[in-house]
Amino acid sequence: MPTHLTTSQSDFEQRFAEVLSMKREDAADVNDAVASIIADVRERGDEALVDLTGRFDRLTLDADGLAFSSEEIAEHVAKVSAEDRAALTMAANRIRAYHARQMPDDVQWTDPEGATLGWRWTPVSAAGLYVPGGQASYPSSVLMNAIPARVAGVERLVICVPTPDGVVNPLVLLAAELAGVDEIYRIGGAQAVAAMAYGTETIRPVDKITGPGNAYVAAAKRQVFGRVGIDMIAGPSEVLIIAEGEQNPEWLALDLLAQAEHDADAQSILITPDAALAEAVVAEVERLLPTLPRAAVAGASWRDYGTVIVTRDLDEAAALSDRVAPEHLELCVDEPEALAEKTRHAGAIFLGGWTPEAVGDYVSGPNHVLPTARSARFSSGLSALDFLKRTTLARLTPEALGAIGPSAVRLAASEGLSAHGLSVASRLRSLNGEKE
């Protein structure tokens, strides 16, 4: 049974705190196993990749077979139906258009003291994208990770995707092609992350690694962080829907179930001031749940983590949502923009009943890689900015140094850093000498 709360009940605060602190993930401690795999790849390179792929993916390769050839890619991609290709192409185009708007401008100005200041953005040189194999091998995730990198101007874009028992998802290869990926390797797990971070004979190292994966992949990303940049470590997914009035209970139920079917650890929350709507939605969930192919997964998620909260009004709903800081926030209300203004913390907001979260997973344009587990309080979804870095720029004229340099000398003295002070003072002496 999902959790049912009403904000007017006397123990609401305590029970809501329990919802907030639900631990939905028991991360297995695989750190030692992952450290051994990384050390092996660093030491033996391609040979380690071949051995580990044989062991974990039951796939016999030699080093020449690590990469998909362009002929192999073409052969797999040819199997994709025209309808799937059209849908994936529309998604790629919309995602590209959205992320292109994220590209920031370089900025430069000269201040009254004569200091020319600013910054510029440059792309990372090479990025690697991890794509899970098997059932979690989602072509949409390839687009969501690879397109922002390409939009940012990353020169070299690499994918690692395991092919257990040799099974390849042609849509993943098509997504890679549509996104403009340069190299695709049929390796997975911690060994793939190690290869992208440190390089092997066949795979040159990258500067940034993104993409979802299992506990081994997540642990490997944590361990190589610093050597390369990584994206956030994603936790189980969640949706929070605020609904009122005349919303269609079937639509809301399906939106809750769409989240729940991802993973037994996923969480679906409905908040509404309308107790009758809450009841109707729960009834629809119960009616629809058994009809789903993934009923076992969705049912476990709904039973263990599903939550329905009846509030006094929409303002109270917005305040509760901010305490959850959900990955996905659906505002199925008459004036969604006004309600959005009353919230601060969410990865993505879906405004109005005609914007189901599922269109955001595929085709609306914004990224579907979003902060989970309340981290929308302090972080953002994946964007072109994640594949760019900013270099600050400063140029002083002699006069500008004359104006602001003495303060630097003073502060260096207060921090006991004499060479800092001397490096400025030596120039100030020349400046004053020149003036004489």
Add this chain to the structure above:
Amino acid sequence: MPTHLTTSQSDFEQRFAEVLSMKREDAADVNDAVASIIADVRERGDEALVDLTGRFDRLTLDADGLAFSSEEIAEHVAKVSAEDRAALTMAANRIRAYHARQMPDDVQWTDPEGATLGWRWTPVSAAGLYVPGGQASYPSSVLMNAIPARVAGVERLVICVPTPDGVVNPLVLLAAELAGVDEIYRIGGAQAVAAMAYGTETIRPVDKITGPGNAYVAAAKRQVFGRVGIDMIAGPSEVLIIAEGEQNPEWLALDLLAQAEHDADAQSILITPDAALAEAVVAEVERLLPTLPRAAVAGASWRDYGTVIVTRDLDEAAALSDRVAPEHLELCVDEPEALAEKTRHAGAIFLGGWTPEAVGDYVSGPNHVLPTARSARFSSGLSALDFLKRTTLARLTPEALGAIGPSAVRLAASEGLSAHGLSVASRLRSLNGEKE
């Protein structure tokens, strides 16, 4: 002796690779000790803070004494000289002006299909800044961390600064005041990080923790990451200077020494096509080094990690710099803007001989918290953006869902996520029904 290389020598590539892979930091493994401290603070709250502060900082407090009162702050701040106050105020104003320019705009547009898309930026609600105690207690770091948070609109700004044996740096408190910090606690180490991440009876938790610290602080930040956001874990500092022609060898030597005096693990690199200049700078370093109060530290850094490289030309120097991806890059050349265009990877660039790196540490305006250890390949210095997060927005009209929804249904089917597809299809049925 620093390392001397010439790009024309036959073993240059090998020797340069050695410079790139120099391990400058032996991070002590304090993970277990830190995990115990964090667990203690989570369990016992203020009581643990009082005990640990007594043990590590030899300071007897009760819970009421954890925070500096406004009277205490005023009393300490009154000790600051007018000159120091003026210098710190100039620094604060310039840092504020620079970071205010970083504030990004919210963006929204409607595409041809009728989807209104965009994103908005909101600040994190509360940020915590760690400030080291003792000799590394730098008021400039307080400004560099706190001002971007305030500029971003963070509502609640907290500082933790240990005061070993009760010693307080009045300039740190003044910097906090100038930056607009709300709460200051006299606690340090892993216990301060734990208190800010999880909260105690006295200290409410924050959403993001930034600031430098020792191995315990760094390990604690890694361990609480996910619960809160953190900034990068900083490694030892480095400068790379590209110089030519008529540059003043004393200035360059002092810039190299200013980096070296930070830490025996700091690294100073000079790259120049002018062998005579290289020699002159090395001679100046040797002349000036013994005169520095921090000669022992600077001397160890210069001996172990100092590097001088003579290149064929400036283009070659720029290419080598990109392989280092230095935290600080000084371009002491006649046309620094043109040379900057030839580099891609640096935390901050200082253009021309009148822009010593030390002015950037204090008063030029850009942030001095910058990516170290080659991480400028994929990351940026601290900025107002680090205290903001982006929420993506989407609103579809029924017609827009009609146009793009079918592709989402198709892709959901290809990924085996039927409730995703149904959540869109159910709406499409209503839409088509309405049209009939």
